Amino acid sequence: MPELPEVETTRRGIAPSLKQRSIRAVVVRERRLRWPVPRNLPALLTGQRIRTVRRRAKYLLIDLQRGSLIVHLGMSGSLRVLPATTPAQTHDHLDIVLDSGLALRFSDPRRFGCVLFVTGDPLAHKLLHRLAPEPLQARFNGDYLQQVCRGRRAAIKAVLMNSRLVVGVGNIYASEALFRARIDPCRPANKLSSQQLHALTRAIKQVLTLAIRAGGTTLRDYVGANGDPGYFRQKLYVYERSGKPCRRCRTAIRQLTQAQRSTYYCPTCQGS
DNA sequence: ATGGGCACCTGGCTGC
DNA sequence: TGCAGCCAGGTGCCCA
Numbered sequence: 001m002p003e004l005p006e007v008e009t010t011r012r013g014i015a016p017s018l019k020q021r022s023i024r025a026v027v028v029r030e031r032r033l034r035w036p037v038p039r040n041l042p043a044l045l046t047g048q049r050i051r052t053v054r055r056r057a058k059y060l061l062i063d064l065q066r067g068s069l070i071v072h073l074g075m076s077g078s079l080r081v082l083p084a085t086t087p088a089q090t091h092d093h094l095d096i097v098l099d100s101g102l103a104l105r106f107s108d109p110r111r112f113g114c115v116l117f118v119t120g121d122p123l124a125h126k127l128l129h130r131l132a133p134e135p136l137q138a139r140f141n142g143d144y145l146q147q148v149c150r151g152r153r154a155a156i157k158a159v160l161m162n163s164r165l166v167v168g169v170g171n172i173y174a175s176e177a178l179f180r181a182r183i184d185p186c187r188p189a190n191k192l193s194s195q196q197l198h199a200l201t202r203a204i205k206q207v208l209t210l211a212i213r214a215g216g217t218t219l220r221d222y223v224g225a226n227g228d229p230g231y232f233r234q235k236l237y238v239y240e241r242s243g244k245p246c247r248r249c250r251t252a253i254r255q256l257t258q259a260q261r262s263t264y265y266c267p268t269c270q271g272s
Numbered sequence: 273a274t275g276g277g278c279a280c281c282t283g284g285c286t287g288c
Numbered sequence: 289t290g291c292a293g294c295c296a297g298g299t300g301c302c303c304a
């Protein structure tokens with residue numbers, strides 16, 4: 001998916017067109033997402049004014065006068081703002097039509113994403129309430145990561161991908177942050193020094209910030225709110241670069257599988 | 273509690 | 289050209 005930088009880029013892209021607009025209609029073409037789109041979603045949303053568009057981890061929260069939408073882009077989802085009359089393509093599952101004549105269009109070929117409606121505090125929702133702190137906030141720091149890794153024998157890469165421990169970091173940025181911090185992805189989390197965990201925290205914040213600045217990373221499907229891809233792919237050090245020379249030391253980048261996901265690393269820069 | 277594996281789904285690419 | 293097999297940005301859930 002869309003990891004944190006792509007979701008944040010989407011949020012920034014769609015928010016100006018949504019804020020203070022009223023919902024004129026909702027068109028649901030495909031209800032079968034990760035969880036079914038509520039049958040009565042059009043009735044729930046139509047006539048409501050949109051207040052704010054927030055992000056929590058990789059979830060987008062669209063707050064309305066009454067209730068909120070919780071949107072997740074899954075692996076292949078995107079949200080775009082376009083004229084409501086734009087013909088729908090395959091995989092354009094849902095439109096939220098605004099009083100401006102524009103529509104927010106949710107597309108997701110793999111349908112791992114979701115669009116849910118909740119009344120009350122969306123942060124208290126089952127999917128959100130146990131999430132780790134936001135990685136770009138001060139509370140996410142070396143001390144936090146050290147506390148989380150204490151007694152954990154799982155590989156550090158797996159820890160970075162566990163949303164109860166760290167949010168926003170997916171398969172791309174986990175590899176990239178570990179490279180920047182010069183840490184072997186297979187190292188058990190509890191074997192890392194305090195210094196390494198502080199460096200890793202800084203690397204996570206840095207790579208996410210730089211990726212947001214570049215509009216995210218597009219490998220295949222991802223596009224931002226205006227349909228443009230993200231440009232951080234050119235800045236990746238290891239992800240999808242196996243066999244290519246390390247940008248730091250020229251050693252060939254290697255790929256391995258951890259928890260059924262590809263991990264990319266430089267055996268020289270990230271040796272144990 | 274922790275960690276590992278599977279499932280959900282479509283599409284694109286590779287190799288026979 | 290066709291088709292099987294494999295891979296892909298996530299994460300909830302089940303089991304040991």
